[in-house]
Structures are given as structure tokens and as C-alpha cells.
Amino acid sequence: MVAGPPLNDEGQAFLVKAECPFLVDSGAFGEVAFQNVLYYGVQPSELEVLVNTHAHVDRAGGDWLFHEAGVTVAAGERDAIAIQRGDREYTAADMIGVELKPTPVGWIVKEEALVCGAELLLLPGHTASSLGIYYEGVLLAGDLLGPLCTKWGSEGEAWIKSIEKALSLEPNVMCANNECFYGKHKVRFMLEKSLEMGPPWLEECKPKN
Ligand SMILES: [Zn+2]
Numbered sequence: 001m002v003a004g005p006p007l008n009d010e011g012q013a014f015l016v017k018a019e020c021p022f023l024v025d026s027g028a029f030g031e032v033a034f035q036n037v038l039y040y041g042v043q044p045s046e047l048e049v050l051v052n053t054h055a056h057v058d059r060a061g062g063d064w065l066f067h068e069a070g071v072t073v074a075a076g077e078r079d080a081i082a083i084q085r086g087d088r089e090y091t092a093a094d095m096i097g098v099e100l101k102p103t104p105v106g107w108i109v110k111e112e113a114l115v116c117g118a119e120l121l122l123l124p125g126h127t128a129s130s131l132g133i134y135y136e137g138v139l140l141a142g143d144l145l146g147p148l149c150t151k152w153g154s155e156g157e158a159w160i161k162s163i164e165k166a167l168s169l170e171p172n173v174m175c176a177n178n179e180c181f182y183g184k185h186k187v188r189f190m191l192e193k194s195l196e197m198g199p200p201w202l203e204e205c206k207p208k209n
Contacts, residue, residue: 002036003027003062005178011058012178014140015040016133019117023050023066024133024140028098030062034069044069048116049107053142054127055079055100056152057091063103074107076122076129078153089151090127123162125199128153130162137172144176145190146200150207156199167191 002023004012010027021042027033037044044066052060052075060083063073075083082090086102093099109131113120118135126143133140144162148154166174167188173180174187181187194200201207 002040003033007036008032010061011056012175013059013062014133014175015042016116016118016135016140017042018115018135020048021046022048022116022118023071025053025059025142026050026062026066028058028061028096030065033062034065044071047071049074051075051109051115051120051131051133052079052083053123053132053140054130054152055082055087055091056127056143057093057096057098057100059142060091060103061098061100064101067103072106073103074109074131075105076109076124076127076131078128079130080105080108090153092149092152121165123165124155125159125162126152126154128155132162132166134169134171139166139169139171139174139176139187141166141174141176143178145194146177147202148199149202149205151205154199154201156201156207159199160195163191163195167195 002013003010013025013027013033049072050066086100088094091100121132123130123132
């Protein structure tokens with residue numbers, strides 16, 4: 001982990017040392033993630049890619065810093081648009097109170113792929129095109145466990161399917177919503193509990209019907 005609780009107050013960011021090193025998210029500002037990448041002995045030029053689980057500013061706010069260091073930024077299709085525009089609503093800048101500096105996205109992820117031998121998964125629901133990374137029993141799932149808001153392109157049916165996909169992987173460890181859950185049973189419990197409670201729409205931005 002290179003940023004986020006328990007290290008600091010930003011969204012979680014991870015350095016994955018798979019067949020090659022890559023980053024998952026960049027925190028709200030990027031400086032802490034950047035320093036920690038160096039601390040773990042990796043130069044930004046060695047990073048294969050920076051994969052954003054989604055466009056929220058607590059996760060993608062540091063993208064610009066890595067982009068300036070020559071790292072390719074990747075995001076799901078709709079989330080990439082928000083990162084490139086610095087869309088205040090979609091990136092939740094209006095709720096979090098931190099602006100996302102518009103950043104070019106070099107890889108717009110439209111289908112599942114391998115990144116340095118790790119599985120890049122489509123996990124829409126929390127935002128329209130949220131992504132996850134699965135590697136050696138560890139699932140980095142962004143904010144898979146909610147909340148949902150129409151301003152982020154959240155979608156209840158997609159959210160259910162993504163939770164079911166996460167369950168089918170039977171991860172040993174899952175990091176979601178700025179927490180990590182350890183052990184197959186605990187992870188399954190968290191996912192099943194979420195499914196049981198249903199899509200966690202925020203009251204102020206529920207779909208109208
Ligand atoms: Zn989020």
C-alpha cells in the first residue's frame with residue numbers, strides 16, 4: 001500500500017509488484033503515493049501503468065503527478081472521460097472538496113485484460129466503469145461495496161453482478177472502500193452481506209422512479 005488508511009487520509013493506492021510493477025490508484029494528491037513508490041525501490045519509469053479503479057478524486061487525484069513522470073494512466077471508459085475533464089460531479093470533487101486536475105488517460109479500458117500477469121477486471125456499479133485488479137488471491141476492488149450515486153453513473157444491476165463476480169473469485173484478501181479484509185470467510189461474508197442489503201444508494205442521488 002502506498003497511500004490511504006491506515007497510512008493517511010487519502011483513498012487507498014497500491015503498488016503491485018507482479019511480473020512487472022504497476023500502480024492501482026494514486027490517492028487524492030499523489031505526493032505520498034509517489035514517495036512511497038520510491039521508498040519501495042521502484043522508479044516511476046519502471047511502472048507499467050497506473051490503473052484507476054475509478055475516477056473519484058480520493059483515488060485518482062494524484063494521477064497528474066504520475067502522468068508528468070511519464071506513467072501511462074488507465075481507466076474504464078466513462079471514468080476516463082471524467083479524469084480527462086476533471087468533471088466535478090463524476091469525480092466526487094463536489095462532495096470530497098478536493099479538485100481533480102484533468103489528466104490524459106493513455107489506456108481506456110474497455111475489456112478485461114492482463115497487466116503484468118495480474119487480472120484487470122471490469123467491476124461497474126459504484127461508478128459506470130469501475131475496475132478491479134486480481135492477483136495471487138488478492139482483490140483490489142476500489143469502492144466496490146458502495147455507495148452508489150446517479151452522478152457517478154452508478155447502476156444497481158451492474159453492482160450486483162460485480163459483487164457476484166468478486167464472490168466467484170473467492171479472494172483470500174479484498175481491499176475495498178479503504179479497508180482490507182483478510183481470509184476467504186471474511187471476504188465472502190462482507191460480499192454476501194452487501195448483496196443481502198442491496199445496492200447502497202446515497203439518499204441525495206438515488207435514481208428517480
Ligand atoms: Zn469511490
